Amino acid sequence: MIGHAGEERLKEAFQSHLQETEVQAQRLEQLIAEVNEGDVDDKKDPIITALIGSGENIVSESDEGPVRDAGLIATAQKIEHYEIASYGSARDWARILGLNQDAEMLQKTLDEEKHADELLTSISQQTNRCGANRCSMIRSLSATHRFGNARIE
Numbered sequence: 001m002i003g004h005a006g007e008e009r010l011k012e013a014f015q016s017h018l019q020e021t022e023v024q025a026q027r028l029e030q031l032i033a034e035v036n037e038g039d040v041d042d043k044k045d046p047i048i049t050a051l052i053g054s055g056e057n058i059v060s061e062s063d064e065g066p067v068r069d070a071g072l073i074a075t076a077q078k079i080e081h082y083e084i085a086s087y088g089s090a091r092d093w094a095r096i097l098g099l100n101q102d103a104e105m106l107q108k109t110l111d112e113e114k115h116a117d118e119l120l121t122s123i124s125q126q127t128n129r130c131g132a133n134r135c136s137m138i139r140s141l142s143a144t145h146r147f148g149n150a151r152i153e
């Protein structure tokens with residue numbers, strides 16, 4: 001999504017969270033290896049795969065600019081909300097099982113996910129306005145064009 005974002009602040013947010021996600025994945029793999037005695041499963045989550053596919057559709061169906069950025073933010077926030085629900089549940093399960101260090105690690109990841117979501121919300125305030133203005137402009141231009149053609153005919 002980084003390569004398809006137009007706004008610099010959005011690119012930076014995606015890049016920063018990608019680096020954060022790599023650390024989160026290492027933490028999670030370590031936790032799973034400890035709990036599963038070294039056995040880490042590498043299956044992809046079908047929900048995340050579907051959400052990424054949704055983002056790819058947005059890219060293929062839009063041009064670079066605020067409308068695409070607004071769609072990419074919405075997709076990224078769907079992923080963040082799914083991760084927040086997943087890490088929140090995992091943290092609670094770790095607490096119930098008395099795995100306090102694991103619960104703390106999951107809480108750290110959960111906090112990072114919430115921060116990423118809040119940052120995207122902040123960026124979306126301007127992006128959505130720009131995207132809406134662009135859509136209004138396109139509708140106006142389109143209506144003007146249709147009106148112009150009607151006058152010519």
Ligand SMILES: [Fe+2]
Pocket residue numbers: 017021079080083113116
């Ligand atoms: Fe995330």
